[in-house]
Amino acid sequence: MALNLVPKFTNRSLLLVLVLSMTTFSGIASGSKEFKETNMSMYLHDFISGPNVTDIPVAGVAGKLWTFSQFGSFYVTDNPLTEGPSLHSPAVGRAQGVFVASALDGLSALIVFSVRFTNKEYNGSTIEIQGNSILMEPVRELSVVSGTGKFRFARGYATCEFYSVDTPAGYAVVRLNITVEHR
Template sequence: MALTRASKVCLLLLMTMFIFSSAEVGQLKETNMTFYLHEWSVDLNFTAVTTATNVTNATAIPVTGIPGFPWTLTTFGTMFCADDPITVGFDKTSAQIGRAQGIFVTSALDGSSTHVSASIVFTNATYNGSTIEIQGASHNYQSVNEVAVVGGTGIFRYARGYATFQTVYQNKANWYAVAKCNVTVLHY
């Protein structure tokens, strides 16, 4: 089927609009970051009747689960809420650059993985107010987990990429852990 003159003109106009709209967006930038996430959890045998004193200093707590079962990271259906500090260095007293705020749900029947949906909210001078949105499956028994960067705001508007999380320190006596986070994002 041959294109009519009017169809050719319309096609040319659409192609021109696409080229100019793409040019206005600009070039993609790649940003690579490494930082540390500090998490204080609650006793792994937490249930709805546990006293509030167990969660006073916690930055990650279970908020719901199957009635009559412990709300743990390996119990299917348990949902956690987190607001963890992020620092430049491994030490918890190093400069804080933001917070990791979100939810994770044990989504595998056998408890082997959780679904993570979180915002990395930056508060430092360089990225203040910007966010990176992450989402994906985190496998509970792997040393390094990778999740997708599915968006962002501010400096990281239209971000896409990936983030890896590796537990580099864990103290089960006081429910404290540190995860090293490597993030690679493409953004405008």
């Protein structure tokens, strides 16, 4: 009499083996590098008028004035970022992107921008930020959705709060706080 030494597998046992092996391999792959957390603060200088304008309207509703609060107005922006609130503080980089007045009541905007670093420590790296910004809130929170260079695989959040506003000059300083996890 011959013994059958080959184990008999059912569909359930094959499925269990497959799931366990996938879990093991994905755990090995994702555990290869730890994420580190970086917290930073910088100041964004926003010029909506004058010779140093950094926000330009490029589209909007035909026949309507294109403003920050006019639904459908689309702006391109390229703002300087500095270490301190003075425009003459050491440069950190640029905040480059777009925003759209996305609420019918004009109270919020969809914002998408890159923090492009030019300082020594992070030169050439970027952090990608996006979200819905309620314009008159004292602190607005946005998502960090990715990054490059030293911020690869970045995820986290950013807060924006007005530091100072000079309405007649069309100039505002915004404190930008960023908390990210990255490789």
